[in-house]
Amino acid sequence: MSLTVSEKKDLLKVATQVRRDVVRMVHGAKGGHPGGALGCTDLFVLLYFKYMKHHKNFSMDGKDEDLFFLSNGHISAVWYSTLARFGYFPVKELDSHRKINSRLQGHPTPHEHLEGIRMASGSLGQGLSVAIGAAHAKKLNKDSRLVYCLMGDGELQEGQVWEAAMYAPNRQIDNLIAFVDYNGQQIDGPVDKVMSLLDLRAKWESFGWTVLESNGNDLEELSETIEQAQLLCGQGKPIIVLMTTSMGYGVDFMMGSHKWHGVAPNDTELEKALMQLVDGMEDY
Amino acid sequence: MKKFTFTEKLDTRSGFGVGLVEAAKQNADVVALCADLTGSLKMDAFAKEFPERFFQVGIAEANMMGLAAGMTIGGKIPFTGTFANFSTGRVYDQIRQSIAYSNKNVKIAASHAGLTLGEDGATHQILEDLGLMKMLPGMVVINPCDFNQTKAATIAVAKYVGPVYLRFGRPTVPNFTPAEQVFEIGKAVMLNEGSDVTIIATGHLVWEAILAGEILAEKGINAEIINIHTIKPLDEQAILKSVAKTGCVVSAEEHNYIGGLGESIASLLGRHNPKPIEMVAVQDTFGESGIPDQLMKKYGLTAADIVAKVEKVIARK
Numbered sequence: 001m002s003l004t005v006s007e008k009k010d011l012l013k014v015a016t017q018v019r020r021d022v023v024r025m026v027h028g029a030k031g032g033h034p035g036g037a038l039g040c041t042d043l044f045v046l047l048y049f050k051y052m053k054h055h056k057n058f059s060m061d062g063k064d065e066d067l068f069f070l071s072n073g074h075i076s077a078v079w080y081s082t083l084a085r086f087g088y089f090p091v092k093e094l095d096s097h098r099k100i101n102s103r104l105q106g107h108p109t110p111h112e113h114l115e116g117i118r119m120a121s122g123s124l125g126q127g128l129s130v131a132i133g134a135a136h137a138k139k140l141n142k143d144s145r146l147v148y149c150l151m152g153d154g155e156l157q158e159g160q161v162w163e164a165a166m167y168a169p170n171r172q173i174d175n176l177i178a179f180v181d182y183n184g185q186q187i188d189g190p191v192d193k194v195m196s197l198l199d200l201r202a203k204w205e206s207f208g209w210t211v212l213e214s215n216g217n218d219l220e221e222l223s224e225t226i227e228q229a230q231l232l233c234g235q236g237k238p239i240i241v242l243m244t245t246s247m248g249y250g251v252d253f254m255m256g257s258h259k260w261h262g263v264a265p266n267d268t269e270l271e272k273a274l275m276q277l278v279d280g281m282e283d284y
Numbered sequence: 285m286k287k288f289t290f291t292e293k294l295d296t297r298s299g300f301g302v303g304l305v306e307a308a309k310q311n312a313d314v315v316a317l318c319a320d321l322t323g324s325l326k327m328d329a330f331a332k333e334f335p336e337r338f339f340q341v342g343i344a345e346a347n348m349m350g351l352a353a354g355m356t357i358g359g360k361i362p363f364t365g366t367f368a369n370f371s372t373g374r375v376y377d378q379i380r381q382s383i384a385y386s387n388k389n390v391k392i393a394a395s396h397a398g399l400t401l402g403e404d405g406a407t408h409q410i411l412e413d414l415g416l417m418k419m420l421p422g423m424v425v426i427n428p429c430d431f432n433q434t435k436a437a438t439i440a441v442a443k444y445v446g447p448v449y450l451r452f453g454r455p456t457v458p459n460f461t462p463a464e465q466v467f468e469i470g471k472a473v474m475l476n477e478g479s480d481v482t483i484i485a486t487g488h489l490v491w492e493a494i495l496a497g498e499i500l501a502e503k504g505i506n507a508e509i510i511n512i513h514t515i516k517p518l519d520e521q522a523i524l525k526s527v528a529k530t531g532c533v534v535s536a537e538e539h540n541y542i543g544g545l546g547e548s549i550a551s552l553l554g555r556h557n558p559k560p561i562e563m564v565a566v567q568d569t570f571g572e573s574g575i576p577d578q579l580m581k582k583y584g585l586t587a588a589d590i591v592a593k594v595e596k597v598i599a600r601k
Contacts, residue, residue, distance in 0.1 A: 061358050069354075110386055118357050120386045123377050129347045130382055133354020133362075136339070140315070141358050160378070163347035171339070 002223040007050070011219055014085060015045045017280035019250045021081035021094055024283065027270040029098035032106070035260040036152060037078035039183050039245035042219055044082040047148060051226050056087035058115035066145045067134050069119055071127020072152035072181065073107040074262070080104050083116040084284075091284040125158025127151060128178060132168050132238075135176045146233060149178045154186030157195050162207070168238040169208025177229045178209075178240045181216065183247040185258035200242060209240045216243035251276055285501035286476045288494050290460040294431035296452035296488070297395045301326025302431075303438025304363060304393075308334050311361065314442050317352055318365040319345045324454075325365040325395050345370045349378035353388040361442055362390055368397035368451055369410035372417060383447050384420040391441050392417075392449045397427075398538035399566070399583055400455045400488070400576035409571035415543020417449040418516040424469060425515040427451040427537070427545075429490035431459040433513060436467035444469055453538075455576045457488040470514045472522035478508035481594050482526040485536035486512050486545045489564065492580075493536050495587035500594055507594065515545050520552055527553060532597040533561040536590050538580075541565035560600035562593035 003011065018041050026032035048054070052066040059065075070079050077097060084091040089103075096102035103112040107122030119130050131149035138145060155161065168176065180200070188194050197203070204211045210232055214225035222243070229239045247261065248254025251273040254265075265273055308314040308330060317339040318327050331338040341348040345366055352362035364371065371394035372379070383390045394413065401409050418425045424446060428434040434452050441448040461473075475490070476497055485493035490511045497507045508526050512519065527533055533553065535546030546563035553559050566583050580586050 063358065067357065118386075119353065119388075120381050123381045126346075126350050126378055126382050129350020129378075130354035132347075133351035134357045135354070136351065137355045137358030137360050140337070140355075140360065143358070160346040160350065163342075163344035164350065167341060167344065167347055167351070170342075 002227050003220055008219055011045055011049060013279060013281060014049055015041050015219070016277050018045060018078060018081045018085060020274060020277045020280045020283060022077045023251065023265060023270060023273045023277070025077045025081065025094055025097040026264045028095060029264065031264050032077055032098060033074040033262050034077070034264070035185070035247035035254060035258070036072065036075040036181060036183065038251060038254065039247045039249045040075055040150065040181050040216065041078050041250070042217055042222055043150065043179060043243065044078050046219065046223055046226060048082050048086050050223070051230070052148065053145060058088060060110070060118060062118070063141065063143055064145055067118065067147045069127045069131040069134070069147070069149045070108060071121055071149060072124065072155050073121030076104070076106065076108045079108060085281070088116040089114065094284045124152070124155040125160040128161055128164040131176060131178065132164055132173050135173050138175055146230070147176045149176065151178065151180050153180055153182045153184065153191050153197060154194065156180065156197055165204065165207045165209070172236045173238045174234050174236050176238045177233065178238065179243050180240065181245055182242045183245045185247045185261060187258065187261050189258055204240050208237060210237045212239065212241045214241055214243050216245035217249045285497050288460050290458035292459055293456035294459045295454060295456045296428060296431060296434040297324070297326045297454060299428070299431035299434030300393055300395070300438050300450070300452055301329055303435035304330045305333060306435070307439045307442035308337065310439070311442060313359050314361045314363070315339065315355060316363045316365060317341050317348050319343055319348050319370065321366050324367070325393065327365050345375045346378050349375045350382050352390045353382040353386060356388040356390060363393050364390065365393045365395070367408060368394035368413045369408055372413040373410060376416060380420060384423050387422060388447060389445055390447050394449065394451045396454045397451045398453060399571045399579040399585070400453055400538065402454065402576050402579065403573050405573040406570040411540045411566050411571065412543060413451060414515055414539050414545065418548065422447060423516065424448040426469065426513055427487045427515055428513045429487055429511055430457055430461050432461045432463050432465060433467065436465050437513065440467040440469055451487070453488060455488070458491045460491065470517045470519055472519035473511040473513065475511055476507065476509040478506040479530060480506045481598055482508045482510060482530045482533045483536065483590060483594065484510045484512050484523065484533060484545065484549060486515060487538050489536040489538055489585060492585065492587045493590055496590035496594065499587060499591050505594065505598070512545060515548060518548050518552065523549060523552060524556055527557060527559050531601050532559055534564060534590060534593045534597055535561065536564040538585055539565055540568055542568055560597050562597040564590050564593050
């Protein structure tokens, strides 16, 4: 068992609050991408509140820290909330998401100097390459910390992902753990209908990656998978976790449909959503 | 007209190769990536001397740009190496998001720019790269004129913090600038002071401008010749000062006239001191196969073309 009872309780509390933040941010901005953000909340909370070594006193180089790169930048709300809740910047700033003069742009960027963000993302397919580059730099610097990267499943339709997928095993990038948000949905519908990924495990394995699978909305299972992935680092191969999630997880009417990929809840829907997300912390 | 001489013709890409090794000796954080064109980019010496700092990425330029951006996190100073076409148009979005917008300290080293790549033809002869790169906020754009200047530019950009596009070429051209020059990013180089016309050239068209200056001198036309190696940021003061004296400009570059150096100068003059300008550049067409000299002639990029444009622009004063 990788999480103690009290740890799990604490992490669930944070996850609930992050989900509350996500729906409130998207509602406040009257736009955004709640579906993937809610689906990936458990991963963000586990990485930032348990598994990554990192400081809220942000430095771009992140020496001797674990680094995280979000390739599917449209789920920015969950990242912003996680960073703020950890203490990178004031939680009140979450209210500015997607609004004018904000550091919390629709898609994440270091351009506005928001603590915690090292790379812009939004145009899909670029994050894995960046994460591999950062992993290379860590090796050159004899820095033993790890690099984490999250991609969407629809995003895997981008060609650059497979350039990066080919590169990493060839260069023994074994200080990298990548995750795929395997929720099976993209803007135009189910991934299988838009452009099927077919046997995704076989694809990554054939490129030379160690492939793990996990339920991304079960804190304990995901936690065990992350620990397993960490143990597999340093063995000459990059690691990828195919993380099955439910888009919109935590809010029943947002779950399992691509409809909530990029739509904000109205006032009634917000209220309904927040009633399902209880026992969090304090709203911003 | 001041006399310019050279002892040998050398390719600017070799200037890059030598400069890269020198930059790497000066700073252990300099690393290099190449997309299967190590010999063409003259990166072999670097790869041999610093194997642990050299990254062969295969034919995957988009990934190369992302890797380079990532390597800056942790303090590395990556130089990416491929042809100018594959350094810009092929990977524009990667450069835009992961390098320029993210303000990453990546040096994009782009060889075989322009028509003089030669026989491979238009698929490889990019004539739009300066325009593409100068439009990106924060991107420094440099196009040196000979071996020595390219070497000096390479060393200088390694010291500069921020994204840089460094453009050079394949053919051998007269190596006439001083071996031990200091390269100042954004600073124009005054080659010949004159009073009748300002010729502003970049890349290996600078030598053509010098040849044109000699022909013009024989005709009694006193040309001021300026080498602009940094297209962005443009040395606006140097240009405005010269044009205030001469009253007209001819620009010269191996690039489409749309988006190139000439366009930047025309914009500057339009905003501050409207004067006639003529542009020696490719006239919004693609290139074709041929040897460099034939192509330069066919597409109007020779000293004779500069002379003709000078006569035309002086008549418009």
